[in-house]
Amino acid sequence: MRFDVTILGCGAALPLPGRNPTSQVVNVHEKQFLLDCGEGTQMALRQNKVRLMRIDHIAISHLHGDHYLGLPGLIATFNLFGREKDLHIYGPPRLKEVLDLHQEVGEGWFDFRVHFHPTQTERAEVLFEDATVKLESFPVRHRIPTTGFLMREKEREPGIRKDWIRRWDLLPTEILCLKRGEDVQRENGDLISARRACYPIPRPRSYAFAADTKYWAKIAGSVSDVDLLYHEATFDDQMKARAEKTFHSTASQAARIAKEARVGRLVLGHLSARYASGDLHLKQAQEIFPETAMAKDGMVLSLDRL
Amino acid sequence: MRFDVTILGCGAALPLPGRNPTSQVVNVHEKQFLLDCGEGTQMALRQNKVRLMRIDHIAISHLHGDHYLGLPGLIATFNLFGREKDLHIYGPPRLKEVLDLHQEVGEGWFDFRVHFHPTQTERAEVLFEDATVKLESFPVRHRIPTTGFLMREKEREPGIRKDWIRRWDLLPTEILCLKRGEDVQRENGDLISARRACYPIPRPRSYAFAADTKYWAKIAGSVSDVDLLYHEATFDDQMKARAEKTFHSTASQAARIAKEARVGRLVLGHLSARYASGDLHLKQAQEIFPETAMAKDGMVLSLDRL
Numbered sequence: 001m002r003f004d005v006t007i008l009g010c011g012a013a014l015p016l017p018g019r020n021p022t023s024q025v026v027n028v029h030e031k032q033f034l035l036d037c038g039e040g041t042q043m044a045l046r047q048n049k050v051r052l053m054r055i056d057h058i059a060i061s062h063l064h065g066d067h068y069l070g071l072p073g074l075i076a077t078f079n080l081f082g083r084e085k086d087l088h089i090y091g092p093p094r095l096k097e098v099l100d101l102h103q104e105v106g107e108g109w110f111d112f113r114v115h116f117h118p119t120q121t122e123r124a125e126v127l128f129e130d131a132t133v134k135l136e137s138f139p140v141r142h143r144i145p146t147t148g149f150l151m152r153e154k155e156r157e158p159g160i161r162k163d164w165i166r167r168w169d170l171l172p173t174e175i176l177c178l179k180r181g182e183d184v185q186r187e188n189g190d191l192i193s194a195r196r197a198c199y200p201i202p203r204p205r206s207y208a209f210a211a212d213t214k215y216w217a218k219i220a221g222s223v224s225d226v227d228l229l230y231h232e233a234t235f236d237d238q239m240k241a242r243a244e245k246t247f248h249s250t251a252s253q254a255a256r257i258a259k260e261a262r263v264g265r266l267v268l269g270h271l272s273a274r275y276a277s278g279d280l281h282l283k284q285a286q287e288i289f290p291e292t293a294m295a296k297d298g299m300v301l302s303l304d305r306l
Numbered sequence: 307m308r309f310d311v312t313i314l315g316c317g318a319a320l321p322l323p324g325r326n327p328t329s330q331v332v333n334v335h336e337k338q339f340l341l342d343c344g345e346g347t348q349m350a351l352r353q354n355k356v357r358l359m360r361i362d363h364i365a366i367s368h369l370h371g372d373h374y375l376g377l378p379g380l381i382a383t384f385n386l387f388g389r390e391k392d393l394h395i396y397g398p399p400r401l402k403e404v405l406d407l408h409q410e411v412g413e414g415w416f417d418f419r420v421h422f423h424p425t426q427t428e429r430a431e432v433l434f435e436d437a438t439v440k441l442e443s444f445p446v447r448h449r450i451p452t453t454g455f456l457m458r459e460k461e462r463e464p465g466i467r468k469d470w471i472r473r474w475d476l477l478p479t480e481i482l483c484l485k486r487g488e489d490v491q492r493e494n495g496d497l498i499s500a501r502r503a504c505y506p507i508p509r510p511r512s513y514a515f516a517a518d519t520k521y522w523a524k525i526a527g528s529v530s531d532v533d534l535l536y537h538e539a540t541f542d543d544q545m546k547a548r549a550e551k552t553f554h555s556t557a558s559q560a561a562r563i564a565k566e567a568r569v570g571r572l573v574l575g576h577l578s579a580r581y582a583s584g585d586l587h588l589k590q591a592q593e594i595f596p597e598t599a600m601a602k603d604g605m606v607l608s609l610d611r612l
Contacts (some may be wrong), residue, residue: 012387013382014387015348015349015379015383016352016385017349017352017353021379039345039346039348039349039375039379040345040346040349040378042321042345043321043345043346044322046322046323047323063411063412064412064414065378065382065408065412065414066379066382069345069375069379069408070345072375073321073327073371073372073375074372076319076371076372077319077320077321080319080320080579081320083312092410092411095411097406097407097411098407098411101403101404101407102375102404103603105369105398105400105403105404106369106370106371106450107399107448107449107450108370108371143413144412144413165308228350273386
């Protein structure tokens with residue numbers, strides 16, 4: 001089952017050619033979640049051939065323009081495409097005010113319902129959950145209230161091996177027991193092992209997104225053991241004072257979080273426009289956490305290959 | 307002296323690759339005026355190598371997203387670039403509310419002053435005027451209150467021919483008279499002709515922008531005799547009913563306005579996303595007004611060559 005992240009934009013506040021403001025789409029079992037939506041996200045979605053109508057959930061980390069200014073336009077485009085399906089938006093409470101005002105001044109109407117779910121920055125929280133996936137928020141530390149997001153695949157029920165069903169002529173009640181992990185003891189003395197009757201369950205995968213944040217040790221607890229962590233690294237280590245002042249992180253600070261959280265892999269983003277490349281960031285981070293890569297617009301990070 | 311229009315975007319509500327939402331920059335004697343500012347305008351300005359800091363005036367026609375959603379991001383970018391110069395924004399009254407809310411939720415601050423000048427749709431109005439250029443608005447007819455814009459070069463004072471100054475040994479008071487177009491009669495009987503002493507004054511040039519509007523005969527009066535008219539032509543003639551319903555124009559309707567207004571040249575824009583090209587529009591318009599072209603993103607329309 002698919003679980004991947006497409007980087008639509010990983011630039012910082014000042015967009016540059018090939019460095020869109022922050023946005024990414026996470027595909028979990030063909031359900032698409034948009035995390036942040038900077039200016040130009042609808043164009044980036046097209047460029048990356050993401051099917052717009054498959055996006056039912058949009059989560060916004062905070063209300064700095066480079067993380068949400070593409071949202072009013074994307075919603076208008078959904079409408080032009082004749083969307084009828086409900087749309088769920090998760091974000092800071094005042095985002096609703098912004099979206100309502102845009103709709104009001106344009107005297108627009110939608111043929112679909114927008115459900116707004118306000119986020120908070122006091123504690124981690126489940127924002128959405130169904131049979132296959134869970135979207136959570138967790139607090140980070142930035143100049144204004146900001147959350148990170150965590151996407152977890154749900155533990156799947158194991159499948160019973162077809163040949164085992166035929167071999168033992170399994171009854172439905174027996175199958176239910178085996179799926180729950182319980183062995184079946186028949187009256188004739190046969191013992192059917194749950195472990196052997198079921199396919200092994202793949203370990204649920206997880207992805208964490210910490211967009212704009214200063215170094216904050218608590219984040220390591222929030223994202224512990226995730227397979228992939230996207231953490232901002234606006235500055236390199238020489239600019240630690242500036243990072244502190246602007247509530248951003250350095251490359252080494254992002255790597256420390258990854259190491260403390262024992263994540264599978266780290267991807268750095270939100271590179272300041274002052275850097276032509278992220279080579280220095282990468283070098284600094286890899287000294288602390290070798291499994292580090294730099295994000296690039298258009299990059300697809302598959303959790304299958306981790 | 308320079309007078310040209312760079313098309314940053316001329317698409318309709320749904321942006322497509324190579325068809326940004328509406329925005330254009332008009333350069334009059336190296337003063338730059340931005341007309342409309344759809345999503346992605348700041349990126350388009352960079353792509354077209356327009357010097358951002360030379361933009362001191364931004365005029366917004368109306369509050370449909372494809373005409374203004376790039377403005378909050380552009381203002382934020384001005385700030386990141388360390389702008390200190392005042393910025394003048396002209397647009398519908400509620401635009402101020404939108405810009406204020408974006409600034410408020412992001413807890414941002416600017417190091418420059420933004421002067422907001424509300425527009426109205428009752429009558430034509432001078433929005434800005436200096437020694438070289440005049441920016442006017444005029445009412446058009448769209449689903450919500452909308453204006454067009456008109457940029458006029460001011461009539462220049464004629465220059466006195468250097469050889470004439472030497473030949474007649476002209477006094478400063480005589481030069482002033484000649485510049486005002488008055489002949490000079492000296493006591494010794496010499497008659498100095500103002501027409502011959504001055505270089506011919508180039509005719510002031512003018513450009514009109516009618517973004518989103520239905521066909522409205524009055525527009526011809528507002529834009530009469532301009533050198534270049536940009537008029538929307540969202541639909542081709544077969545979709546006249548749809549144009550009427552959505553308060554947009556067809557190609558022929560735009561051409562009729564151009565013909566009635568006796569403009570020098572017409573450029574069509576705001577092509578609906580349903581058309582792969584504007585060939586049909588061009589054919590239909592040229593039957594009525596031959597001097598018609600289709601706008602394209604990145605096109606520079608020079609008023610020198612008209």
